[in-house]
Amino acid sequence: MRPVMATAVVNGLLIGLAALSLAPLLWMLSVSLMQPGEAAHFPPPLLPSEPTLHNYRELFARAGLGRHLANSALVATATTSVALLLNTLAGYAFAKLEFGGRERVFRTMLAALVIPAQVTMMPLFLMLKQVGLVNTYAGAIVPGMAGVFGIFLVRQYARSIPDELLEAARIDGAGEFRIFVQIVFPLLRPIVVTLAIFTFLTAWNDFMWPLIVLSEDDLYTLPVALASLSREHVQDSELMMAGSVVTVLPVLLLFLCLQRHYLQGLLAGSVKG
Template sequence: MKQPIFVSAMVNGLLVAVAAITLFPLLWMLSVSLMAPGEASNYPPPLLPAHPSLNNYRELFAHAGMGRYLANSFALATAATVISLTFNVMAGYAFAKLRFAGRERLFRVLLASLVIPAQVAMLPLFLMLKYLGLVNTYGGVIVPALAGIFGIFLVRQYALTIPDDLLEAARIDGAGEWRIFAVIVLPVLKPILVTLAIFTFLATWNDFMWPLIVLTDKDLYTLPVALAALSREHVQDNEMMMAGSVVTVLPVLLLFLVLQRYYIQGLLLGSVKG
């Protein structure tokens, strides 16, 4: 009996140590954001602020315009998530359950394009958006996220688990394809939809390279781009930069914590059914 208890204690101790190592940078970032200017530059660096203060956050929102950039990121990530889910779910369901000419061949072509690095497609994509007049607009940021190959693949694999007999029974009862999709398919796909929504929202919120390329107007900047621009203006102000990092990380961290039950459920169900 003692050996299992010892093993359990060792495993739990190791997990606690790993969790502490993982959380330490986030906690220290929060601690530095509450320090006075220049305090974090002392040697050795202090772990806790001598006199905690929210002055760095007040400076960010009062003079650096962080509130506007926060609203920009939230609106952009929300719109991209909703639109991307709409296209990905319909396309994934079509590839899984609807019969049309060239379905398997087209899906294999989509999968093959996954091996192409995103950086390779940035130049032709930018030129295409420039031709459409979408450069320096939020449309230029959202269009590349309209339908992701990974999202289509994820929904398709999950939709394959829906019994064909269930769909055929609904058709025999006179239900149209749109009603079947809304009443039967969407409720079944709920766990994977939440998982895909979290993926898309986090990817859009944290994306730095593409908004940096497409957006030239400072008023349209997202949080990561604005924080990078701010760091060039306040090179030595580590405390303010950490405060900006907290503002950038905190919303998506809270979102993940609130929805983690559905996220884990979607991953587990997908692994079991797949």
């Protein structure tokens, strides 16, 4: 097969796969702009006959989705901020600092990766109940504050930092915290961006843990609020699709804007580690 033909075949397959991936999202957006009940027609229309923002107005005016949107933004932002601080500090410590049992502790942490998150939910819930964090924003944030995967990701990247650079800073009298802030953290920027995107997307899309730990409607995050709303408007496909667009659009735009940095961090970590 000629190179030009091979390129055309590969590009055609990629375009076809992209179209299949985008089709559900485009249909979701189309239905969200339809008049109430229009999506229930047979055969289902692909495009709205008269596009309207009525469903979005209903979500924010009557369903109070604005409060849940703010809840998701608060939980995801706070989780990401704390996770970046703790994961980068721990990852750097495991990569460059010498202390007793370092490798043994790190291997034990890696072994925890094989434990499903669902197994730890009940013990974690009981612990939070003992300290009074159930049905609070803090309770929704705690599980994402630090993770083995994040520590592993930062450690693998931090191992590529030359030891001579750190030793030179120590000889000049810099303390470990100053070395981390002024030297190490700027060098970790690619993997920090990757970890930030990964953590934010995970916290924003999380459904199971907020459903368990939050019981008041005013504290619900978007996925939980949307599931609760679907019980009342199970037949209202247009309203549900509008809620899905509001839930998906912010993180989709965030990923599209930062995808270059996200992929660079993953690839650099895999090569340098």
